[in-house]
Amino acid sequence: MTLDPHPPPAPSDxxxxxxxxxxxxxxxxxxxxxxxxxxxxxxxxxxxxxxxEVAAEAFVxxxxxxxxxxxxxxxxxxxxxxxxxNVMRRHWRGERRRLDAYARSVAGPASAAPGGEAAGELLAxxxxxxxxxxxxxxxxxxxxxxxxxxxxxxxxxxxxVRSRLARARARLSSDACALAPTLPCEEASRx
Amino acid sequence: MSDLELLRRLAPPVSAPDExxxxxxxxxxxxxxxxxxxxxxxxxxRLGLVGxxxxxxxxxxxxxxxxxxxxxxxxxxxxVRVAEAAPRLLVDAPGWRVVRADQFAVGDGEMTFAxxxxxxxxxxxxxxxxxxxxxxxxxxxxVDVRLPVLGREARVLGYPDDxxxxxxxxxxxxxxxLRGAAPDLDAFxxxxxxxxxxxxxxxxxxxxxxxxxxxxxxxxxxEMLRGLPLPPGLDVDALGRGxxxxxxxxxxxxxxxxxxxxxxxxxAAGKRAGDDAAMREAAAAMATSRAWPILREMQAQGxxxxxxxxxxxxxxxxxxxxxxxxxxxxxxxxxxxxCGVPAP
Numbered sequence: 001m002t003l004d005p006h007p008p009p010a011p012s013d014x015x016x017x018x019x020x021x022x023x024x025x026x027x028x029x030x031x032x033x034x035x036x037x038x039x040x041x042x043x044x045x046x047x048x049x050x051x052x053e054v055a056a057e058a059f060v061x062x063x064x065x066x067x068x069x070x071x072x073x074x075x076x077x078x079x080x081x082x083x084x085x086n087v088m089r090r091h092w093r094g095e096r097r098r099l100d101a102y103a104r105s106v107a108g109p110a111s112a113a114p115g116g117e118a119a120g121e122l123l124a125x126x127x128x129x130x131x132x133x134x135x136x137x138x139x140x141x142x143x144x145x146x147x148x149x150x151x152x153x154x155x156x157x158x159x160x161v162r163s164r165l166a167r168a169r170a171r172l173s174s175d176a177c178a179l180a181p182t183l184p185c186e187e188a189s190r191x
Numbered sequence: 192m193s194d195l196e197l198l199r200r201l202a203p204p205v206s207a208p209d210e211x212x213x214x215x216x217x218x219x220x221x222x223x224x225x226x227x228x229x230x231x232x233x234x235x236x237r238l239g240l241v242g243x244x245x246x247x248x249x250x251x252x253x254x255x256x257x258x259x260x261x262x263x264x265x266x267x268x269x270x271v272r273v274a275e276a277a278p279r280l281l282v283d284a285p286g287w288r289v290v291r292a293d294q295f296a297v298g299d300g301e302m303t304f305a306x307x308x309x310x311x312x313x314x315x316x317x318x319x320x321x322x323x324x325x326x327x328x329x330x331x332x333x334v335d336v337r338l339p340v341l342g343r344e345a346r347v348l349g350y351p352d353d354x355x356x357x358x359x360x361x362x363x364x365x366x367x368x369l370r371g372a373a374p375d376l377d378a379f380x381x382x383x384x385x386x387x388x389x390x391x392x393x394x395x396x397x398x399x400x401x402x403x404x405x406x407x408x409x410x411x412x413x414e415m416l417r418g419l420p421l422p423p424g425l426d427v428d429a430l431g432r433g434x435x436x437x438x439x440x441x442x443x444x445x446x447x448x449x450x451x452x453x454x455x456x457x458x459a460a461g462k463r464a465g466d467d468a469a470m471r472e473a474a475a476a477m478a479t480s481r482a483w484p485i486l487r488e489m490q491a492q493g494x495x496x497x498x499x500x501x502x503x504x505x506x507x508x509x510x511x512x513x514x515x516x517x518x519x520x521x522x523x524x525x526x527x528x529x530c531g532v533p534a535p
Contacts, residue, residue: 021498022527023518031217039212040205052208056216063220067495092353093331102203119201122194131353141198172194 013076017069027063034077035059038084041143046091047098054091058084073152081143082153085135092131099127125172133168136161278315278362279394280341283387287311289397298365311371311382318366325359334376340383345369347383349376358383408432411439415446415485420476422453443485444495444529451480451499452530458506459521470506477503498527 011019013030020027038058042051061083062076069079088095103123126134139145139153147165151158208216276298281289284306291303304311325346329335334349338358345360356379357370369386373379389397409431416427430446454473461469480486480503486496505512505520512518524530 018497018501021495022501022512022523027220028217031220035213035216036207039208043205044203048206052212052216055208056212056219059216060219071497089353092350102201106201119197122197123201126198137198141195142202169194 012074014069014071014074017066017076018071020063020066024063027066030062030076030080031059034080037077037143038080041081041139042084042088044142045098045138046088046095050091050094054084054087057087061087070152078145078149078153081139081145082155085139085153089131096127099123103127122172129168129171133164133171136164137168137172140165275391276365277394278313278365278367279389279391280313280367280386281389281394281397282306282311282382282385284382284385287385289399291399309371311369314368315362315365318361318364324366324368328357328359336376338380338383341386341388345383347376347379349379408442411442412446415443416450417484419447419450419483419485420454420479422450422457422473422476425449425453440489440495443489447480447483447485447489447499448495448528448530450483451477451502452524452528455502455506455520455524455528455530458510459524462510462521474506477506502527 011029013033016026016029020030035055039051039055042054042058046054058080062080065083069076073079100123103120106119106123126137129137135154136150139150140147145153147158147161150161154161277300280302281287282304286306287304288306289302290305291301298315298317300315302313304313328348329346331350332348333351334347334356336347337344338347339345340358340360341362343360343362345358347356347358349356354372354374355370356373356376357368358379359366359368361367369383371379371382373382412427412431416430421427430449454476458470458473458477461467461473480499486499490496501512502520502524510520512520512523
């Protein structure tokens with residue numbers, strides 16, 4: 001048996017979503033590609049148990065809305081993370097508790113996390129951010145989305161993403177610097 | 192190290208989802224029958240059997256049903272019946288307008304009001320279907336107060352670290368929910384104060400421009416059909432009639448879908464009968480679909496045109512729908528385009 005030296009390129013997410021309108025099962029390929037990433041982002045924010053529920057609901061909502069997917073974007077992950085972000089809004093309390101607990105653990109003497117006490121203060125400051133700012137910040141820092149991808153994910157103008165991120169970082173800077181002078185405050189205030 | 196870099200490094204470690212969780216999630220979106228652990232059979236059946244037409248309709252179905260008749264009655268009886276069962280609320284403040292109205296039926300509907308970036312979402316459902324929604328919504332709320340709204344008492348909920356408020360109240364047989372962002376409770380209460388109940392005519396007139404005016408329906412359908420090859424037996428008059436009107440996207444899907452379904456019916460029948468001429472005629476008609484103005488207009492708003500074009504490509508060949516698991520056109524087109532769904 002010989003291998004085809006030029007296998008056909010894998011269909012893009014946009015191709016698969018379009019295809020799923022005719023053949024719903026095609027959406028499973030989108031699921032297989034991105035479920036772990038959506039689950040991981042949810043896990044970071046709301047914990048492993050809730051992540052199962054959040055990721056599943058995000059994909060159900062995505063399936064329901066797929067006829068409105070903007071096919072000019074070949075990568076559906078930002079769209080899926082945006083839907084997951086919406087789903088997670090109902091878990092704000094758990095997320096805040098989790099962030100606070102995580103902040104305490106990384107600041108503890110036994111922690112191997114980078115940043116030590118400053119890290120703890122930074123996470124505590126993240127927990128205190130307004131929801132809209134925290135969403136943008138964590139999509140950027142923990143899901144590695146670009147400004148443009150965050151704008152797509154949250155369906156807001158890119159200028160709104162920039163301003164929310166700027167406000168979030170300014171707030172982190174003032175909160176965390178007040179409590180942890182080891183943080184590079186001047187740098188942190190720049191966007 | 193900047194705060195952002197530190198935050199990146201502090202991303203909590205994650206582990207892969209376990210297979211049970213993955214399988215449950217997969218089953219929830221899978222239309223294929225018989226998977227173990229399926230959580231939502233009703234939903235899976237709906238997704239599997241109804242296909243794109245239902246998905247498109249669920250995504251943006253509308254709304255207003257009305258017509259002016261020769262007797263001078265402003266709106267058709269069905270329209271009035273539907274409107275009378277709705278709370279018929281508008282925001283009586285400068286700049287606020289209705290930008291969306293979805294899934295509207297007797298006693299069940301949604302509307303979105305907007306002014307600039309500010310948005311209010313109104314939902315009403317039959318009171319009988321309320322369940323314990325109020326109690327569930329109140330979980331975690333740090334604002335839970337009673338405020339007057341339109342002569343009734345609304346439960347108003349707000350949440351810490353969130354600028355969204357919700358007002359819930361009962362209006363006759365309807366349970367009404369209004370939610371929107373506001374800087375504080377007073378600002379949200381001020382918005383509640385601006386809600387006004389209006390008559391049927393004023394309420395229907397306030398519907399967004401995306402809703403095709405019922406009186407103009409026949410004209411709009413004729414415009415949408417312009418330039419399209421009409422399949423034998425298409426009832427153009429029936430498309431132009433009816434009390435229930437969808438927004439322009441949905442009406443466009445119904446009109447273009449009827450045309451495409453007619454040609455694909457002809458292709459499938461020709462294949463069964465060995466009628467090559469019928470198949471060629473249908474394929475030639477479908478080959479023009481990429482130039483259909485209504486599909487080109489709809490392309491920017493959703494994927495219905497892509498489904499039509501994918502099927503047009505299939506009948507250009509041997510009927511195999513390419514791009515994924517191999518499908519035969521005759522097994523796929525009706526669910527894909529909603530051919531079995533009655534015209535609106």
